[in-house]
Amino acid sequence: MKKRRILATSLAAILAATSLAACGSKTEPTETSSADTATTQAASTAAPSDTSAASGDKVSLSLCWWGNQTRNDVTKKAVDLYMSKNPNVDIKVEFTDWSGYWDKLSAMAAGGNLPDIIQMDYSYLNQYQKSGQLADLSEFMSSGLIDTSKIPESIIKSGNVDGKTYAISLGSNAPMMVYDKAIVEKAGVTIPDQLTMDELYDLSKTIDEKTGVKTLYDGGINMMQIMARANGSHLFDELSAGTEDSLKIYFNTIEKFAKSDSSISADLLAEKNPDVVETKPIIDGTTWNDLSLSNQFISISKAAGRDLAITMFPTITDAKEQPLYLKPSMFFSVAETSKNKEEAAKFLDWFTNSTECNEILLAERGIPINTEVADAIKTKADPTAQAVFDYVAKVTEIATPIDAPDPSGKGEVEALGKTVSEAVRYGDATGDDAVGQFVPEAKNILEQAAK
Missing domain, CATH: 3.40.190.10 (Periplasmic binding protein-like II)
Structure with missing residues (x-):
């Protein structure tokens, strides 16, 4: 019986570790939308971006992440706040747990319908960038659309591949x-x-x-x-x-x-x-x-x-x-296929640099990378979140450099x-x-x- 169980587990595990050309998993994510008129962003090829945003027309973005119930709750609350401040933007959110996330994302990539905004992990960044799935965010940083003035350079570089930025860290952890x-x-x-x-x-x-x-x-x-x-x-x-x-x-x-x-x-x-x-x-x-x-x-x-x-x-x-070591807890990336890259970049800027947003998130994805935001929310953190701030500070004193992104x-x-x-x-x-x-x-x- 043990041998049979091990064989079954082995096959399941190997099948689960699909490449970008994989066919997807049986794990179905939970989907919610804050408006009945929300549509799924499903662009199979890159297209000129942000024409609807520029004209003030309704813009639909899709946002996908892995997580648990706490992360899902605070992220949806933050997304709702963003939409209330940007009524021309509707964001459809989609999430699953870690074990099913990469199968799901792989299937979406193979079908050419990655979400506009993708929660990305350090260990998968090279894989998705090398296959041309991620947009270069450098231009949005250079223009100031994504403000990096309060973010340490080392953190920005954690999302770089070949000198260009393909991901924005959402926090530091260890x-x-x-x-x-x-x-x-x-x-x-x-x-x-x-x-x-x-x-x-x-x-x-x-x-x-x-x-x-x-x-x-x-x-x-x-x-x-x-x-x-x-x-x-x-x-x-x-x-x-x-x-x-x-x-x-x-x-x-x-x-x-x-x-x-x-x-x-x-x-x-x-x-x-x-x-x-x-x-x-x-x-x-x-x-x-x-x-x-x-x-x-x-x-x-x-x-x-x-x-x-x-x-x-x-x-x-x-x-x-x-x-x-200190690790980017996770990233947000923008899909190369997104038709609304600029609008997606605006959301990344808000998610990263807004104190109001991070007062909702309260370091659930890691200590905020914007140093002023981190200082602002630390005083408002409950004892559990405060323990995370204190722990990361302690590790910072002894941490050695992180490994290169996984191959x-x-x-x-x-x-x-x-x-x-x-x-x-x-x-x-x-x-x-x-x-x-x-x-x-x-x-x-x-x-x-x-x-």
Whole structure:
């Protein structure tokens, strides 16, 4: 039964990691519109932009993002505010969770009907830009339509490819570990600013003995990258070269936690689905911890409904470098096929630079990139949001430079990693077996994607 389950999971994961030419997913996003007359922007080829905006006629924009219920609520509220201030603009919003988002976006790209405004991730930016799907925003910045005067140059450059800007960061965040204060206190342990993986393993045993609550050890691509960075390297450099050093640490650590009774079981982890905020095992107290990114702390805390805290993402024992980094939490890009690029750019400017807008969002996508806006809303943030501000400030003091944007083929590598990691969790492969399978297959994926 285990083998059959692993095979099914493997096929599902590989199919999920489609390229831009993929056929789309079965995940259907929720759609809402603030006006019955709203129409979906579906342009299959680029066209002259903004003629209707210039004449004062009604302009329809479409906006697509991945998210959870908290993000959906605040984003729609912000969009409604924008439309009330710009009555000639109607914005149709469309969202789904992370696991279905990239399949959906891939299908839309293949059909030539990407939304005007796309929530973009750092790891997918190169892929979409290289295939000509994203508009160059540099001209709107040069003209001042998108005001960048209060945005650090390094943040602007995070959305650059080949010297041009294809994405605007929506906030800064960092890898984090979330933990339940009450459970930790009951176990009589103290969580330091940054654990090592070995310390996390030892803590997991104590917490399980004292409280019966299990530990989550993440096995996703973010953890792979953290392992490589702590080992003084970069994941995709190692995979392109066929190097196994960091991946041995990664898969053997998964095996170590999987064999421990203090860890959440593979079956329960699959049932809970930690990729979705509302079903993360920390939400119902199945685990005392979660490994994520800081911009998700607000949503996780709200879904859990109890007092949670943040500490730094774990590193490895005898780390060669500090693996933590500041990351653009996500971006907004404009589709090259959009017929209303200028109007879309105006929305990006407002979303980024409006204090009124960010008083609604309250750093849910990360700390605002406009420094004046960040200072303005920090004083109005509730204790949960304030914890995110404080955490990002702490990481800023020790962060090392972020890896280069992920190469083409990253999605397939990530799906392969999930499948191989799951095999280790279920006991169908050892850590060494996983390394021997994953590294050459990942190297081949990257080589094929680069052609």
